[in-house]
Amino acid sequence: MAEGLTALTGKEELRARLADLIGPEGVRKALDNPHSRRPPRPCGLTVHPGFGCPNGCLYCYVGDILGTGPTRPRPLELTGLELAYALASNPYFVPGLMGTFLAMGAVCDPFHPDLVGKTLDIMRAVASFLGNPTQFSTKMSIGPEMAREIPRNLSVSPLITIITLERAGELEPKAPGPEERLKTISVLRKEGFKPMLFLRPLIPGLVEDELDDLISEAKHHGAVGVVIGALRVSRPILRRLSKLGLDGPIRARLKREPPKRGLVAVPSRDLKEMAMGIAREKGLLAFKAACCANAYVAGVPCADLCWARGFCSNCPNNCLKKLPPVEEEAIREALLRAFGLRAMGVHDEGLKLVVEVKARQGIAGLLDEARKALEVATRRLMAFRVVKP
Ligand code: SF4
Numbered sequence: 001m002a003e004g005l006t007a008l009t010g011k012e013e014l015r016a017r018l019a020d021l022i023g024p025e026g027v028r029k030a031l032d033n034p035h036s037r038r039p040p041r042p043c044g045l046t047v048h049p050g051f052g053c054p055n056g057c058l059y060c061y062v063g064d065i066l067g068t069g070p071t072r073p074r075p076l077e078l079t080g081l082e083l084a085y086a087l088a089s090n091p092y093f094v095p096g097l098m099g100t101f102l103a104m105g106a107v108c109d110p111f112h113p114d115l116v117g118k119t120l121d122i123m124r125a126v127a128s129f130l131g132n133p134t135q136f137s138t139k140m141s142i143g144p145e146m147a148r149e150i151p152r153n154l155s156v157s158p159l160i161t162i163i164t165l166e167r168a169g170e171l172e173p174k175a176p177g178p179e180e181r182l183k184t185i186s187v188l189r190k191e192g193f194k195p196m197l198f199l200r201p202l203i204p205g206l207v208e209d210e211l212d213d214l215i216s217e218a219k220h221h222g223a224v225g226v227v228i229g230a231l232r233v234s235r236p237i238l239r240r241l242s243k244l245g246l247d248g249p250i251r252a253r254l255k256r257e258p259p260k261r262g263l264v265a266v267p268s269r270d271l272k273e274m275a276m277g278i279a280r281e282k283g284l285l286a287f288k289a290a291c292c293a294n295a296y297v298a299g300v301p302c303a304d305l306c307w308a309r310g311f312c313s314n315c316p317n318n319c320l321k322k323l324p325p326v327e328e329e330a331i332r333e334a335l336l337r338a339f340g341l342r343a344m345g346v347h348d349e350g351l352k353l354v355v356e357v358k359a360r361q362g363i364a365g366l367l368d369e370a371r372k373a374l375e376v377a378t379r380r381l382m383a384f385r386v387v388k389p
């Protein structure tokens with residue numbers, strides 16, 4: 001049976017094992033925590049070892065969305081095992097190597113000294129009980145000793161963020177400098193990881209002149225690839241960048257002002273292509289999406305189905321050759337056991353599965369959870385056709 005479907009079918013047993021270890025109070029805490037119900041983002045399911053960051057990068061939205069500004073991070077109140085239970089209880093989550101990708105670094109730096117203990121505790125619990133490909137992004141310094149504490153019985157994809165060599169002091173005033181981050185790349189490579197340069201956000205007007213040096217340095221220090229991503233700006237971010245005179249080229253690309261609250265992506269297709277071209281010229285892998293780097297490191301098809309969604313950059317992972325077989329009986333069983341849904345028929349339309357389910361009205365939320373989980377477990381696009389009972 002396809003590994004992802006087996007894991008989905010066995011989620012209840014996994015939860016029971018973890019519940020035995022954490023006890024009723026641990027279960028209560030885990031179920032109260034947003035990790036037990038948060039939907040996945042395109043990069044995977046975000047895992048937050050903490051909240052907040054003191055580094056004060058001018059382009060960062062973390063302090064704005066948390067409403068704290070730059071601040072000392074607050075560690076997650078769950079233990080690693082409780083977090084594993086929360087994930088195993090999340091309806092969108094599929095355990096295992098062929099399951100949901102995990103991503104750490106969305107609202108904190110997971111290797112900030114106040115969070116590194118929690119991050120490693122989470123990684124150990126994921127390694128022992130879940131096995132999902134795990135990615136982290138960081139600007140912190142990781143030395144050999146710390147690198148050796150990252151579990152090796154887990155697929156871990158490190159992304160080291162460097163977006164400028166020249167103006168890091170102004171743009172990222174409190175983060176370790178680019179030299180230290182380049183050292184982190186060297187250390188991780190020497191310890192057997194496949195670190196990637198995380199070239200996100202691309203800042204128009206700044207990055208064009210730096211791309212060549214930045215990518216050369218990353219390669220020289222042992223990066224195996226580059227993950228590229230556009231800048232997203234809010235009004236406060238634009239205000240902060242204007243103090244460095246960096247807002248002009250950004251505004252010139254925006255089709256509209258950022259909304260009062262929230263972020264708008266800065267169109268950067270040309271910059272992405274330029275960066276990917278330079279990375280390839282220098283013999284590095286180039287990824288348009290972070291999940292592809294996670295997939296490449298784990299050697300499994302991308303859980304976000306990037307090959308079907310237009311984000312494939314044709315890396316050697318060759319996802320299409322690794323798709324699991326479509327087994328109708330296994331899909332029926334997974335849907336029944338994990339979601340209580342009865343599949344009447346499964347139609348294989350190549351890269352897309354259409355599943356007929358017998359269901360009452362008013363279960364759109366349940367169908368959305370089941371669709372997202374099954375897309376990961378089968379590595380196919382999915383649609384439901386609802387048949388009234
Ligand atoms: S290090 Fe990351 S999380 Fe911290 S301020 Fe900079 S961009 Fe934000």
Ligand code: SF4
Nearest residue numbers: 292307312313315319
């Ligand atoms: S083959 Fe394409 S979709 Fe698969 S991991 Fe590589 S870039 Fe991503």
